[in-house]
Amino acid sequence: MCQSPLHDFLQGLPKCEHHVHLEGCLTPELIFQLAERNGITLPDPATNPAYASVEALTTRYEHFTSLDDFLHFYFEGMAVLKKEQDFADLAWSYFQKAHADGVHHAEVFFDPQVHQSRGVPYQTIVAGFSAGCQRAERALGLSTRLILCFVRHLPVASAKEVYEEFLSHQHFESGVVHGLGWSSSEVGPPKDMFRELYASAAEKKVPLTAHAGEEGDPSYISTALELGAERIDHGIRLIENPELMQRVAREGILLTVCPLSNVRLRCVPSVADVPVRRFLEAGVKFSINSDDPAYFGGYILDNYCAVQEAFNLSVLEWRIIAENSVQESWIEDSRKATLLERIETHVKEHLSGSV
Ligand SMILES: Nc1ncnc2[nH]cnc12
Numbered sequence: 001m002c003q004s005p006l007h008d009f010l011q012g013l014p015k016c017e018h019h020v021h022l023e024g025c026l027t028p029e030l031i032f033q034l035a036e037r038n039g040i041t042l043p044d045p046a047t048n049p050a051y052a053s054v055e056a057l058t059t060r061y062e063h064f065t066s067l068d069d070f071l072h073f074y075f076e077g078m079a080v081l082k083k084e085q086d087f088a089d090l091a092w093s094y095f096q097k098a099h100a101d102g103v104h105h106a107e108v109f110f111d112p113q114v115h116q117s118r119g120v121p122y123q124t125i126v127a128g129f130s131a132g133c134q135r136a137e138r139a140l141g142l143s144t145r146l147i148l149c150f151v152r153h154l155p156v157a158s159a160k161e162v163y164e165e166f167l168s169h170q171h172f173e174s175g176v177v178h179g180l181g182w183s184s185s186e187v188g189p190p191k192d193m194f195r196e197l198y199a200s201a202a203e204k205k206v207p208l209t210a211h212a213g214e215e216g217d218p219s220y221i222s223t224a225l226e227l228g229a230e231r232i233d234h235g236i237r238l239i240e241n242p243e244l245m246q247r248v249a250r251e252g253i254l255l256t257v258c259p260l261s262n263v264r265l266r267c268v269p270s271v272a273d274v275p276v277r278r279f280l281e282a283g284v285k286f287s288i289n290s291d292d293p294a295y296f297g298g299y300i301l302d303n304y305c306a307v308q309e310a311f312n313l314s315v316l317e318w319r320i321i322a323e324n325s326v327q328e329s330w331i332e333d334s335r336k337a338t339l340l341e342r343i344e345t346h347v348k349e350h351l352s353g354s355v
């Protein structure tokens, strides 16, 4: 729990999460449990001491040296997911934690190519994650959106295959998958590798987002926008290009910022170096998110608290962040109105001294 006097206010503040990878919610405990349940052999601790125990794995996660160092463990860990129920259980475990942290709406990523590459069918993955979303909607009153991510470390041909499955199952039209994103290694593969796929999806009016400006310079952000992304995941290196920053502010493009992730992956030395204040001053819209909470030492409330400890924001500034998070969510206007009302009530209660 954070020490800030605003802790209770932040806990109760209605939140929208826009940047969390369901596979990034796979805790070391769940990795060991699912490996046992599915008869999967984890890497040999004799050569990979990180896998000696839950504690050893947790400790290893505190020492990532880069995005790619983290991705190695992230892809290795997700090999324990095999059956539809595994995917459903994983999603449900995230939604319960998010609900406890005051999340009312969650847009969640998943990486089908990586599961398919080890023989799990597309339908198993989507059916499991979608069941987890439906359970959260029913049992917790959360609204949810699934966002399918293409991964940059695998060939474009494999992204094309998954896109064709997404189209043939009519997953966009039926609302099962709401949008598309891209993620994984940033620097290295061609910036515009998904040009063709994004052009096709944009024509069908599929909402698009993209990881950019995390490790990569601002040209990764401008390329993502050029390809049709309407939102940018991370985007912290935007501050290196003032002209682009002005454009992002002017066009109301949302950045889905993940402070604890940025520190763990050494994109910044500390949360105080995430450009939260600069973005607020420049009128750049952003939300605060957990990215891969099982790997980065905190869920969304921990990220809100870390920002508060670093920047000492006012209640009014938090209100702006919360309202922008609602306004830029991929939800119907009626749901936005409900969430905005909840924020207003919460702020008023806090200011009147009852929260
Ligand atoms: N922080 C991150 N950046 C890029 N790809 C990811 N996949 C999961 N987490 C990611």
Ligand SMILES: [Zn+2]
Pocket (backbone or CB within 6 Å): 019, 021, 183, 211, 233, 291
């Ligand atoms: Zn991410």
